[in-house]
Amino acid sequence: MMPDDEPILSARGLSLSFGAVRALDEVSVDLWPGEVLAIVGESGSGKSTLLRALAGEMRPDAGRVAYRDASGQDLDVHSMGEPALRRLARTEWGFVRQDARDGLRMGVSAGGNVGERLMAVGARHYGDIRAEAARWLERVEINPDRIDDRPGQFSGGMRQRLQIARTLVTRPRLVFMDEPTGGLDVSVQARLLDLIRGLVSDLGIAVALVTHDIAAARLLAHRLVVMRHGRVVEEGLTDRVLDDPRHPYTQLLVSSVLAA
């Protein structure tokens, strides 16, 4: 079997409760190599909890998450241990947080933010690291003249673009994104979505994306899973789910966007 015939990430029967709240109720999802999968649903439906369980940041009460690594080995995300998980996060995975301040080091220059991820995967030559950081700043539409500025001197949109450069510079195989355009102005969001779409497709990265923004999901995602009350109520190719929603909840979700 070809390696691409298997999911890069595969979750089965994930359940997780916070007291009486069942945030995840037997959720199973697959993410395929190079695929952008959007997890959509109303506030409180369990999207962020699912993302965190997929990424090993939150341990489910039941269920399993398997990640197929670059060497083709299947790893159990919740039993591999902290050091192995941290190594994956540094090498094969990336994270884009809603608040760029959670994904950047605010006390370090823009170039340092990008360069230190390269150093974490073994780059040593200062000139090369700086040149690669400058190239990535350009790639995310930040003037490389700003390479020595700290993220605190950047606008919200620039900070988010810097977080994307920092995340993608090491060419991860799998990136987790939680509301990457949340909290930004609409015009800034549109530009950022275009940028993310271009980079993700150029680099062929698999992305698990949480968003409550159906328009963002339509633009970025190949496939959608729709969550409600901790369960997946519908899943399928993006156009099919949005143009011909089968579950009444998805119909409501799509029509409330159209009406907005």
Ligand SMILES: Nc1ncnc2c1ncn2[C@@H]1O[C@H](COP(=O)(O)OP(=O)(O)OP(=O)(O)O)[C@@H](O)[C@H]1O
């Ligand atoms: N750390 C926590 N402690 C207690 N309850 C939590 C915690 N995290 C999430 N929950 C609850 O679990 C449910 C799912 O939350 P989650 O944040 O995953 O939803 P969401 O779909 O991502 O919502 P939003 O779009 O508002 O972030 C909600 O009822 C939430 O209140």
